[in-house]
Amino acid sequence: MKYAKSIILAVFILLLIQLPAFAEDICVSEESARKIVSDLESIPTITEKLNLQKQLNSELEKTNKLLQEKIDLKDKEIVAKDKAIADLNNLIATQKKDYEKAIDEVKPSMFGNLLKVLGGVGIGILVGVLLL
Numbered sequence: 001m002k003y004a005k006s007i008i009l010a011v012f013i014l015l016l017i018q019l020p021a022f023a024e025d026i027c028v029s030e031e032s033a034r035k036i037v038s039d040l041e042s043i044p045t046i047t048e049k050l051n052l053q054k055q056l057n058s059e060l061e062k063t064n065k066l067l068q069e070k071i072d073l074k075d076k077e078i079v080a081k082d083k084a085i086a087d088l089n090n091l092i093a094t095q096k097k098d099y100e101k102a103i104d105e106v107k108p109s110m111f112g113n114l115l116k117v118l119g120g121v122g123i124g125i126l127v128g129v130l131l132l
Helices: 002-021 030-106 110-131
Strands: none
Touching: none
8 A cells, every 4th residue: 555655646746747848838938928818809809890891791792783783774775775776777778768769759760751752742743734
């Protein structure tokens, strides 16, 4: 029993001697401790900044969504206006054809003028012959 107590006491003393040997692994330098304390104190500030950034990000996402909707509406408007321009161009082409046709119908043809002149000459000769 006496030996058991001696052995336990020796093991305990060995354990106490080894603790300071590994103290550097557990302890930190004064500079590191200041940095750790500074970092720990700045955690609430960092958390607030993170929350603000999350809010800003959320607002930017909403703005981005609204801008995308505006872009989609403008694209639809451009397509509608392109269609209107194409329809107007078709209408102009059709009107041009109709006007040209109407002008051709109203404008006397060379053959028609020739017939009128020849008809007038023929009537004149016929009247001249009858009067003789």
